[in-house]
Amino acid sequence: MFGFVHGLTALLFAGAALMLIAISARMGWLAIAGAWDRAAAQAVIEAVGLLAVAVAALQIAETIIEEEVIRDADISAPTRVRRFLSRFLVVIVVALAVEILVATFKAHEDPVQLMYAASLLFAVGVLLAAWGLFIHLNRSAEELEPVAMADAKREDHKVSQD
Numbered sequence: 001m002f003g004f005v006h007g008l009t010a011l012l013f014a015g016a017a018l019m020l021i022a023i024s025a026r027m028g029w030l031a032i033a034g035a036w037d038r039a040a041a042q043a044v045i046e047a048v049g050l051l052a053v054a055v056a057a058l059q060i061a062e063t064i065i066e067e068e069v070i071r072d073a074d075i076s077a078p079t080r081v082r083r084f085l086s087r088f089l090v091v092i093v094v095a096l097a098v099e100i101l102v103a104t105f106k107a108h109e110d111p112v113q114l115m116y117a118a119s120l121l122f123a124v125g126v127l128l129a130a131w132g133l134f135i136h137l138n139r140s141a142e143e144l145e146p147v148a149m150a151d152a153k154r155e156d157h158k159v160s161q162d
Contacts, residue, residue: 017057
């Protein structure tokens, strides 16, 4: 039953990603078809931001399918936790970085947006530092559990593209 629920959740993430891709394509097309000015550039940057969120949704869907449906992995092992969080955080950091670019571009018209962009940049920096600390500490935990690491490596063949 949990596999079905995870599969359904992944399907919903993928569906949302496809909708975001379509919306982004429409926004980009309308920007290209209109006047090529600052507003068009901002629309294209916002479309790129939506694409980044769509990629995030697709990556989350892929992670759920690989980790919870195909591998049916036990997420409590240190190796699994690191891999799952790392895949998720890569997508989140990239999406936030694109949002920082959008906010910085909007700051040309509204200087208040610059404070928003700066706070996002600070948050991404803290997130990256915390992630690095987590990986460092988690690596030590993995060394204490070599059996869990071997199990995780054996499960990788289920999703490898050999």
